[in-house]
Amino acid sequence: GENVEQHPSTLSVQEGDSAVIKCTYSDSASNYFPWYKQELGKGPQLIIDIRSNVGEKKDQRIAVTLNKTAKHFSLHITETQPEDSAVYFCAAPGSSSSNTGKLIFGQGTTLQVKP
Amino acid sequence: GAGVSQSPSNKVTEKGKDVELRCDPISGHTALYWYRQSLGQGLEFLIYFQGNSAPDKSGLPSDRFSAERTGGSVSTLTIQRTQQEDSAVYLCASSQGVTNEKLFFGSGTQLSVL
Numbered sequence: 330g331e332n333v334e335q336h337p338s339t340l341s342v343q344e345g346d347s348a349v350i351k352c353t354y355s356d357s358a359s360n361y362f363p364w365y366k367q368e369l370g371k372g373p374q375l376i377i378d379i380r381s382n383v384g385e386k387k388d389q390r391i392a393v394t395l396n397k398t399a400k401h402f403s404l405h406i407t408e409t410q411p412e413d414s415a416v417y418f419c420a421a422p423g424s425s426s427s428n429t430g431k432l433i434f435g436q437g438t439t440l441q442v443k444p
Numbered sequence: 445g446a447g448v449s450q451s452p453s454n455k456v457t458e459k460g461k462d463v464e465l466r467c468d469p470i471s472g473h474t475a476l477y478w479y480r481q482s483l484g485q486g487l488e489f490l491i492y493f494q495g496n497s498a499p500d501k502s503g504l505p506s507d508r509f510s511a512e513r514t515g516g517s518v519s520t521l522t523i524q525r526t527q528q529e530d531s532a533v534y535l536c537a538s539s540q541g542v543t544n545e546k547l548f549f550g551s552g553t554q555l556s557v558l
Contacts, residue, residue: 432477
């Protein structure tokens, strides 16, 4: 099955700086890589996702890059703001060989943006 | 409701008791997931339901855990003979049922086993 590793576990940046979170996956057949943001007391919410037929996707201040050869993908947040402070999770499909829709999540990164 | 609803939001129980956690998915969503989030940890997959197909139970940690989804809508996660290590936030999510698509999460049930 798929294994997803996420780094760093915590990240502190100054407001306005950029933040980068990286994930690696094990199944070379995986083809979908979402990122979720979890605010305190709430469930995770999808913020951006990328499919394996593209190498980069941007949505305003956030972007995701994918390196299929190296089996890693990264979340980039530019011009960070205090409201970006949250826990971020990457994920990959639990199995590319079956029809299951489950996602395997990374361990999470706690991002703190200091004003 | 517009989102995934979970109840109760908090549950405190004694070791050895059984608990039931409920999830109301978004109307029309055919896929439903249960995840567990221990303090400061990631999201651990428990079980996945898709339409009338047999559920993917590969993430259930022991035979004390079970889940049902009645009528293709509401789901109940049952933990029998609870242990202290079962203390965690239990998150439910639903999706439209197409592979590789957005999951909508509820706010979770915080379970505390004393």
